[in-house]
Amino acid sequence: MTSPNHATRRTPSPDQIRRAPKVLLHDHLDGGLRPGTVVELAAAVGYDALPEKEPDLLGAWFREAANSGSLERYLETFAHTCAVMQTREALVRVAAECAQDLAEDGVVYAEVRYAPEQHLEGGLNLEEVVEAVNEGFREGERRATANGHRIRVGALLTAMRHAARSLEIAELANRYRDVGVVGFDIAGAEAGFPPTRHLDAFEYLKRENNHFTIHAGEAFGLPSIWQALQWCGADRLGHGVRIIDDIKVAEDGSVTLGRLASYVRDKRIPLELCPTSNLQTGAATSYAEHPIGLLRTLHFRATVNTDNRLMSDTSLSREFEELVKTFDYTLDDMQWFTVNGMKSAFLPFHERLAIISDVIKPGYAELKSEWLFQQTTSTRGTADVPYADGPR
Ligand SMILES: O=c1[nH]cnc2c1ncn2[C@@H]1O[C@H](CO)[C@@H](O)[C@H]1O
């Protein structure tokens, strides 16, 4: 006898993964351009240092160059995307396409980050950069609606950890908090640039009751996570994947958490995990060995993210496809990650709840019920073969 429970154990197909409502908390605006847009913007502004001029070749170049095994070399590829994002028009276009692409991929809520200080070379000031990106996100949301999708996009303003503008960027994030900006972040090379260098920015945001996440525990381990949480007071961890270094699994399978890992789990600190990006920078060796498997089993507040869709040639659906293939995840697992993401968003509580109860849960319920209708239209009559398994 087939039970609905049995049906939810089914492997979701790529099409179901794409249609499932998804939440994305960690995605870089300057890491998610369409290759064709990079080529067109480069031609428009006279930037002639692109390594390839044809979109497919350029896309492949980004993927290969980012596959370096080192965060520092991975980050070098952003010189090309930032170079073509120096005018108001370019920023509006890139942000609009970002919102549109995420919506097409089934993302219903996204927080997209970028570093305003990296977009001043064409003469814009920090405010003009933020306003251009906000305008682009609103335009992208409108286009998504016109195409039958619904998405909300909030911006996170990033300060570069090797630079010295973090307090200024934190103040900027605070000024625009009710107009499109939902929080703050620091990014860039981690080794040698501990988050405590930017303590004044974090303390300022705490005094303002504002939200921030910190890239930590990606290229550098536990000390970086510890500082981000216990010195800086981060609400979430960008990556945080190295928390695995504080978790011991014995031969008999028993698990012991160190003090820091216990704290992260007990306080429900959200981990913005980005599996494919981690493979490229060397933070993990394979999907199968990616800590997300264990972190999910241990009920950490794990979320699934893209980091840089261009450099990783990925989408949130593709990240889930890889996880489904590797860990046999079901729609229930996807829903768990998605609700984790929404609970961890920098939106007011009642809005988070409304998206969970009115968008995410009904969306998954709809997908989970599809097998019932496939069964009635199936030519196969027996109850124990009501559906074909999706590709693994
Ligand atoms: O995975 C990452 N770790 C640290 N920094 C990153 C990562 N991905 C992108 N950026 C950095 O964030 C800047 C603003 O979006 C990018 O320009 C890039 O330098």
Ligand SMILES: [Zn+2]
């Ligand atoms: Zn990142």
